[in-house]
Amino acid sequence: MLNKVLFIFMISLASLFVSNSVYASPVETFEFQDEVTKVRFQALSKELRCPKCQNQNLADSNSPIAADLRRELYELLQQGKADSEVVDFMVARYGEFVLYRPRVSSVTYILWFGPALLILIGIIVVIVILRKKPATKENLALDSHQQEKLKQLLQPDQLNPNRANPNITKKEKE
Amino acid sequence: MNKIIRFLPLVLVIALGVVLYRGLSLNPQDMPSALVGNPMPEFSLSTLNYPNKMVSKADLVGDIVLLNVWATWCPTCKYEHPYLLELATDPKLKAQVKLYGVNYKDERLPAQQWLTHYKDPYIFSIFDEEGTLGLDLGVYGAPETFVVDHHGIIRKRFAGAIDVRVWRKEFEPLIKQLVIEKQQGS
Numbered sequence: 001m002l003n004k005v006l007f008i009f010m011i012s013l014a015s016l017f018v019s020n021s022v023y024a025s026p027v028e029t030f031e032f033q034d035e036v037t038k039v040r041f042q043a044l045s046k047e048l049r050c051p052k053c054q055n056q057n058l059a060d061s062n063s064p065i066a067a068d069l070r071r072e073l074y075e076l077l078q079q080g081k082a083d084s085e086v087v088d089f090m091v092a093r094y095g096e097f098v099l100y101r102p103r104v105s106s107v108t109y110i111l112w113f114g115p116a117l118l119i120l121i122g123i124i125v126v127i128v129i130l131r132k133k134p135a136t137k138e139n140l141a142l143d144s145h146q147q148e149k150l151k152q153l154l155q156p157d158q159l160n161p162n163r164a165n166p167n168i169t170k171k172e173k174e
Numbered sequence: 175m176n177k178i179i180r181f182l183p184l185v186l187v188i189a190l191g192v193v194l195y196r197g198l199s200l201n202p203q204d205m206p207s208a209l210v211g212n213p214m215p216e217f218s219l220s221t222l223n224y225p226n227k228m229v230s231k232a233d234l235v236g237d238i239v240l241l242n243v244w245a246t247w248c249p250t251c252k253y254e255h256p257y258l259l260e261l262a263t264d265p266k267l268k269a270q271v272k273l274y275g276v277n278y279k280d281e282r283l284p285a286q287q288w289l290t291h292y293k294d295p296y297i298f299s300i301f302d303e304e305g306t307l308g309l310d311l312g313v314y315g316a317p318e319t320f321v322v323d324h325h326g327i328i329r330k331r332f333a334g335a336i337d338v339r340v341w342r343k344e345f346e347p348l349i350k351q352l353v354i355e356k357q358q359g360s
């Protein structure tokens with residue numbers, strides 16, 4: 001039993017490694033001088049968005065512009081540019097739009113802090129509702145003044161006997 | 175006060191509805207260019223008709239320039255072409271604005287034939303075979319049209335075909351403003 005579990009575990013672990021080492025670029029193959037550059041290339045091409053097909057990153061897209069940008073990305077990395085320089089290069093030409101993780105700026109504040117703000121508002125609303133005193137038995141009970149008034153209402157009215165108990169007056173009339 | 179609070183959710187839902195409804199009619203391809211307000215990028219490329227004649231940014235700057243990115247592989251460019259011809263032959267506009275082409279990621283011979291066949295509205299077309307100028311301009315398709323002022327600053331980028339409606343709405347006011355700016359020497 002234990003052997004079986006171990007076997008499955010190893011298989012799934014191996015498949016994890018296999019799927020990680022295969023780099024699926026739509027068409028071209030790039031040769032990298034070292035493993036680090038290759039990993040950086042993969043990371044950046046996943047991070048950068050294709051300007052033409054907006055829901056795909058550079059690694060995914062088959063469009064000519066994405067191919068151009070992959071080539072440009074490769075050249076920039078071969079030239080020894082840092083990641084931030086590559087990103088700046090792309091942003092200078094295609095705008096913040098090309099970043100799947102937009103940078104924090106006055107334009108993107110709402111993107112970055114909007115969700116946190118909404119959660120905060122939600123928490124405040126919940127707290128306000130919870131802090132409202134629930135109606136307890138004591139609150140519902142009548143105070144002495146109200147008791148007095150109730151008694152008066154229930155007692156047959158001395159001053160106006162006709163109105164106080166219409167059933168009785170009806171009977172008397174009969 | 176309590177009554178107002180009771181209606182608050184309704185008001186919020188209506189506001190959200192209005193925002194989302196407006197979103198339906200927005201064009202997601204219409205993204206702000208990173209280059210508006212920046213100088214036109216430097217380049218050194220040959221012209222389409224003269225493979226030996228190199229042109230650069232200096233050949234364009236000084237006038238109000240319309241830079242039209244086009245290619246023979248682009249059907250929308252064919253649609254827009256007659257209107258470009260119309261613009262290029264308008265005597266008043268001709269005095270104010272210079273129209274140049276960028277032949278983007280194309281082959282020289284078919285592009286030359288294209289212009290012979292459909293007539294050539296451009297003063298000249300820059301032959302950008304590799305798309306290097308296109309990349310520096312942030313072009314991601316064709317047609318795209320840039321308005322460059324007399325200082326060489328990119329003032330507008332328009333992705334898509336130009337026709338009468340687009341021209342009146344998107345370009346005419348800006349061109350008017352640029353002509354005034356140029357006359358005032360600012």
